[in-house]
Amino acid sequence: MGLELIPISRPAPGSGGLTGTWRTLKPLVDLAKCIDCGICWLYCPEAVIDWEKGKKISIDYAYCKGCGICAHECPVKAIEMAPEET
Amino acid sequence: MRQLASLKTALTGNYAVAYAVKMAKPHVIAAYPITPQTTIVEKLSEFVAKGELRASFVNVESEFSALATVYGASMAGARAFTATSSHGLFYMYEMLWWAAGSRAPIVMAVVTRTVGPPWNIHDEHNDILAIRDSGWAVAMASSVQEAFDLTVQAFRLAEKAYIPVAVGLDGFVLSHTVETLELPPQELVDEFLPPRSPNAPMPLRPGLPLTFGNIPSDDRIHAEHLKRIYWAHQEAKKAIKEIDAEYGKLLGRSYGGLVERRWLEDAKYAVVCMGAWCGDAEAAVESLRREGVPVGLMRLRFIRPFPDEEVAELEAAEKVVVFDRDITPAGGVLGREVASVLGRDKVVDVVAGIAGVDFKASDFKAAFRKALEAEKGVVLI
Ligand code: SF4
Ligand code: SF4
Numbered sequence: 524m525g526l527e528l529i530p531i532s533r534p535a536p537g538s539g540g541l542t543g544t545w546r547t548l549k550p551l552v553d554l555a556k557c558i559d560c561g562i563c564w565l566y567c568p569e570a571v572i573d574w575e576k577g578k579k580i581s582i583d584y585a586y587c588k589g590c591g592i593c594a595h596e597c598p599v600k601a602i603e604m605a606p607e608e609t
Numbered sequence: 610m611r612q613l614a615s616l617k618t619a620l621t622g623n624y625a626v627a628y629a630v631k632m633a634k635p636h637v638i639a640a641y642p643i644t645p646q647t648t649i650v651e652k653l654s655e656f657v658a659k660g661e662l663r664a665s666f667v668n669v670e671s672e673f674s675a676l677a678t679v680y681g682a683s684m685a686g687a688r689a690f691t692a693t694s695s696h697g698l699f700y701m702y703e704m705l706w707w708a709a710g711s712r713a714p715i716v717m718a719v720v721t722r723t724v725g726p727p728w729n730i731h732d733e734h735n736d737i738l739a740i741r742d743s744g745w746a747v748a749m750a751s752s753v754q755e756a757f758d759l760t761v762q763a764f765r766l767a768e769k770a771y772i773p774v775a776v777g778l779d780g781f782v783l784s785h786t787v788e789t790l791e792l793p794p795q796e797l798v799d800e801f802l803p804p805r806s807p808n809a810p811m812p813l814r815p816g817l818p819l820t821f822g823n824i825p826s827d828d829r830i831h832a833e834h835l836k837r838i839y840w841a842h843q844e845a846k847k848a849i850k851e852i853d854a855e856y857g858k859l860l861g862r863s864y865g866g867l868v869e870r871r872w873l874e875d876a877k878y879a880v881v882c883m884g885a886w887c888g889d890a891e892a893a894v895e896s897l898r899r900e901g902v903p904v905g906l907m908r909l910r911f912i913r914p915f916p917d918e919e920v921a922e923l924e925a926a927e928k929v930v931v932f933d934r935d936i937t938p939a940g941g942v943l944g945r946e947v948a949s950v951l952g953r954d955k956v957v958d959v960v961a962g963i964a965g966v967d968f969k970a971s972d973f974k975a976a977f978r979k980a981l982e983a984e985k986g987v988v989l990i
Pocket of ligand 2: 556579597600602
């Protein structure tokens, strides 16, 4: 009965479409500078940063909206926001 | 038959609501103090502090937070209660729509009070009537006993229909006035009100991520959702009658469902009203009948869902006099609602008792006669 009372959503990757196309600035990671702290992974509001201790990070650009929070939070400035090429 | 004794006692309307909530065994209570509601949650916090009620009592910084708290608790499967009045209710306004739109089965007591300016804590129905389109069921008690009964019934209704229910009681006139009442034994309340299902309106639990309320992928999903709330209210009319009848069988009192009728069978004139002053209206109607005026009374217990079918029974009457203890720039709310069923020619809307001004049985009689002279439209007293 419960599911019929209100329209419920279940999480699915990319349910909002390819939000990466909204990006005007692209976060570029300098893995040589990265100290593998995971702070960007924690802060990314879109949960598009993958991080495994020892392997550093990677960003899923299909859904990264380019908000720049990761670059702002990175303690060693390993992420640079570069203009998106059109 | 089991012999379970009711306790005959005397309480204020607010304490009657508090006892009803206690017997309903809610998991979560959150409220912010506002006169004349405050003593409901004061009493409940006392029950919790003494260990007589095992509930989380959440102190919050505003009415918005109070409703947000019970809304969240309710969506997580808890039985939840809050209470407010007037400005506090309006501070909740945005959350009222979220709660109803989410089909959260919350029960809230609304102790009716004027809305400022100027500051005034006395009784009027404008506050509770202003939430009538939000998707909440809205009821009004007429006595301390009914404030108790309606609160217990409200939990059953909310959890059956998945509609939040506002139980109204008149500020001071009921909230702070001591009347005798019967408190049923806990066992019977438990039988009437089994624990609620935690799986609806959504089975929210760790490990099962679900969202409700996010942007729909198609606006038609939203439109369908809104239509379902309309249908839920239509269906709730039947549920209200059934619940009231079952309450009567089990606990000894029922009121007639969405309305209570007095002397309507042979009535050429009908009086319609809601809330505590219906007691005075009834005394006035009784007195008029003794004088030979064929008049009856319909007391609205619910204004959402609106008792369209019951009001339509008054087609047979020549004139219907509606008493509104509220005022809007378009007249009284109940007057317009009743006229939407019966047409404008049959209905006279008397706006009286606003701003807490006292209105006695003799005033009802005088206003009734004035209304018959007016024939239709709005009469401001
Ligand atoms: S720019 Fe924003 S969305 Fe993209 S990876 Fe950084 S924090 Fe996440
Ligand atoms: S915050 Fe900076 S240093 Fe830390 S993991 Fe992310 S990119 Fe590397």
